[in-house]
Amino acid sequence: MVTSPVIGPVVFLAVMWLVFLVATSVAAPIQGALDSLVSGPLSAGFRALFSAVGLGGSWVEGLLVYGLVAGIGMLLTFVPLIALMLALLALLEDSGYMALPDARHRPLTALLVPFTSCSARLTVYVLVVATLAAQKREIGLRWTVFGVAMQLTLAWSLAVAVFQVGRVLS
Numbered sequence: 001m002v003t004s005p006v007i008g009p010v011v012f013l014a015v016m017w018l019v020f021l022v023a024t025s026v027a028a029p030i031q032g033a034l035d036s037l038v039s040g041p042l043s044a045g046f047r048a049l050f051s052a053v054g055l056g057g058s059w060v061e062g063l064l065v066y067g068l069v070a071g072i073g074m075l076l077t078f079v080p081l082i083a084l085m086l087a088l089l090a091l092l093e094d095s096g097y098m099a100l101p102d103a104r105h106r107p108l109t110a111l112l113v114p115f116t117s118c119s120a121r122l123t124v125y126v127l128v129v130a131t132l133a134a135q136k137r138e139i140g141l142r143w144t145v146f147g148v149a150m151q152l153t154l155a156w157s158l159a160v161a162v163f164q165v166g167r168v169l170s
Contacts, residue, residue: 038073
């Protein structure tokens with residue numbers, strides 16, 4: 001049933017949706033706590049340190065507290081979500097549900113992930129199209145279709161030329 005060409009994709013989408021829901025709902029409180037830690041006591045500690053050495057309110061404080069500390073803190077808030085998502089996907093792969101039939105598919109898949117459109121990239125597409133090409137709203141769709149076509153072309157090229165995989169899109 002799971003490998004059925006009709007029911008299989010529906011089951012796969014349902015499983016992926018469940019993985020997404022679990023990862024985001026479990027990670028949300030951890031992300032909130034990390035954000036509160038960085039924007040609260042950690043930033044306050046750095047501001048107090050800069051005030052103690054006479055750099056309070058300076059551009060150095062602004063750069064380090066609101067740039068570096070806030071930026072690293074923002075990145076850290078994504079770590080729980082990514083870790084949970086990877087753990088759940090590893091669990092699915094170890095269960096055999098998402099196992100790739102050939103070990104050469106794994107590095108190929110890893111190389112193609114950056115080319116996959118995600119909700120963040122689609123948001124950027126919408127903002128750029130709305131800003132630069134307000135009269136041509138179909139450009140966002142064209143970018144997405146072009147991105148998928150390029151990903152499939154790159155997948156086929158890498159599979160055949162580099163990884164020498166027989167069947168690419170099986």
